[in-house]
Amino acid sequence: MESFRQAFELLFPPDRELLQIIGVTMRMSFVSTLVSCLIGLPLGALIGSKNFRGKSFLKKLIHTLMGLPPVVAGLIVYSLFTHYGPFGRLDMLFTVEIMSVAQVLLITPVVTGLSSSFIETSSKPVIETARGLGFSGFRTARLCINEGRASLLSVVLNAFGRSIAEVGAVSIVGGNIQWKTRVMTTAIMLETNKGKFSFALALGIILLMIAFAVNALASFIVRENADG
Amino acid sequence: MVEIKGLKKRYGERTVLDLDELSFSDGETVALAGANGSGKTTLLRILAGLIEKSEGTAKAPGSVLYLPQQSYAFRGDLVRNITITGAGKQTAVELLEKLGLSHLSGKKAKSLSGGELQRLSLCRVLAKKSELLLLDEPTSACDANGAALVIRAIRDYRDSCGCTVVMSTHSPMLAVNAADRLVVLENGKVEANGTPEDILSNPGIQWAKTFTAGWKI
Ligand SMILES: Nc1ncnc2c1ncn2[C@@H]1O[C@H](COP(=O)(O)OP(=O)(O)OP(=O)(O)O)[C@@H](O)[C@H]1O
Ligand SMILES: [Mg+2]
Numbered sequence: 001m002e003s004f005r006q007a008f009e010l011l012f013p014p015d016r017e018l019l020q021i022i023g024v025t026m027r028m029s030f031v032s033t034l035v036s037c038l039i040g041l042p043l044g045a046l047i048g049s050k051n052f053r054g055k056s057f058l059k060k061l062i063h064t065l066m067g068l069p070p071v072v073a074g075l076i077v078y079s080l081f082t083h084y085g086p087f088g089r090l091d092m093l094f095t096v097e098i099m100s101v102a103q104v105l106l107i108t109p110v111v112t113g114l115s116s117s118f119i120e121t122s123s124k125p126v127i128e129t130a131r132g133l134g135f136s137g138f139r140t141a142r143l144c145i146n147e148g149r150a151s152l153l154s155v156v157l158n159a160f161g162r163s164i165a166e167v168g169a170v171s172i173v174g175g176n177i178q179w180k181t182r183v184m185t186t187a188i189m190l191e192t193n194k195g196k197f198s199f200a201l202a203l204g205i206i207l208l209m210i211a212f213a214v215n216a217l218a219s220f221i222v223r224e225n226a227d228g
Numbered sequence: 229m230v231e232i233k234g235l236k237k238r239y240g241e242r243t244v245l246d247l248d249e250l251s252f253s254d255g256e257t258v259a260l261a262g263a264n265g266s267g268k269t270t271l272l273r274i275l276a277g278l279i280e281k282s283e284g285t286a287k288a289p290g291s292v293l294y295l296p297q298q299s300y301a302f303r304g305d306l307v308r309n310i311t312i313t314g315a316g317k318q319t320a321v322e323l324l325e326k327l328g329l330s331h332l333s334g335k336k337a338k339s340l341s342g343g344e345l346q347r348l349s350l351c352r353v354l355a356k357k358s359e360l361l362l363l364d365e366p367t368s369a370c371d372a373n374g375a376a377l378v379i380r381a382i383r384d385y386r387d388s389c390g391c392t393v394v395m396s397t398h399s400p401m402l403a404v405n406a407a408d409r410l411v412v413l414e415n416g417k418v419e420a421n422g423t424p425e426d427i428l429s430n431p432g433i434q435w436a437k438t439f440t441a442g443w444k445i
Contacts (some may be wrong), residue, residue, distance in 0.1 A: 125300040131278055133293035133313055147303060
């Protein structure tokens with residue numbers, strides 16, 4: 001109860017630091033979701049719709065990467081971008097951008113894996129019907145997306161959900177710097193470590209509310225264009 | 229004109245289709261019969277260009293339409309399911325009328341019953357022109373009246389465009405009423421090839437035997 005009261009107090013009127021943290025969180029999650037989908041959806045469609053040698057190996061690899069522990073992803077990105085690492089020159093460590101990079105590494109396999117199995121199973125009859133009607137490959141692909149948009153949306157939201165809830169990788173590469181790279185999850189960790197459990201829980205409640213709002217908005221957008 | 233020579237389809241070690249010579253002439257309606265797994269769908273899908281053959285030739289005209297064995301409903305109402313092919317609304321309405329679906333035209337296609345959906349899927353292919361129409365068991369989910377509507381629609385389509393029609397079926401009713409010729413497949417090979425009447429009255433053909441009065445389970 002105490003946590004709900006604190007969550008309410010943080011939001012009305014909105015706390016300046018909280019707003020900044022929410023801003024960073026959203027920026028990081030949106031960018032990483034967008035980039036992962038731009039890579040993962042076409043890749044998933046390709047893997048799902050084509051038969052080639054090494055396909056089952058590739059799928060096993062992707063499924064393994066889907067379970068990549070976030071701290072490991074964080075460590076990989078950290079060692080690549082550390083001062084002496086191959087990309088050290090870019091000087092990107094402890095920025096929001098590098099947090100998005102780590103997230104992309106984590107989420108892209110998820111988007112690829114989920115969308116490829118979606119194409120493989122539910123798009124089969126669509127492809128068969130569309131090609132039977134003589135539709136081009138491009139037209140068929142567009143139809144598959146349109147027919148399966150509810151499932152595809154859940155792939156995208158799944159990616160977004162992972163990104164916004166993730167803490168291990170972003171704390172390693174982002175450093176949880178106040179007013180700069182602190183996001184909701186790392187803030188919650190910090191407050192928990194300080195022993196301020198109910199305040200941490202208040203932040204958790206707000207995080208859940210944001211996630212709910214994004215989900216509601218996304219399904220509203222998709223439903224709105226659902227004229228068939 | 230469809231010309232098949234030495235056509236083979238293999239899955240791994242197994243040859244599921246093995247046709248020496250078979251041809252369908254322009255304007256002809258051919259029924260393909262045979263037990264489950266005898267290769268009907270495989271042959272249609274090769275002619276439609278949906279799967280690769282393993283060996284031989286299968287010459288088919290450029291414009292081919294194929295109705296899959298499994299019907300599919302696109303999002304939206306019945307009319308949209310037909311106009312998605314590029315056909316006009318008027319055409320869609322006429323086709324729905326012809327297949328006895330007018331009273332459902334504003335409904336969502338996903339809500340249709342099995343037999344209704346099958347007839348809608350047929351409307352969709354008939355909305356387009358082609359030189360070769362391939363239908364995979366077009367009446368399998370229909371009742372007798374529904375099947376009669378399907379048969380009439382296929383006939384009218386063929387008469388209006390003079391195309392070749394090849395359809396697989398398990399129904400002697402469809403074969404007799406809609407086809408000029410019946411080809412019976414068995415294990416991927418041609419078991420019989422002739423008029424539906426001749427084949428159905430030939431007790432030497434396993435497939436035909438199952439339709440005689442004496443056949444009991
Ligand atoms: N992708 C595939 N991989 C392996 N075997 C296959 C594949 N597709 C079809 N087959 C086999 O090929 C054979 C012929 O299948 P096909 O679908 O052509 O039969 P059908 O005559 O249409 O049967 P039905 O009356 O049940 O529709 C079947 O034994 C089937 O198991
Ligand atoms: Mg079949």
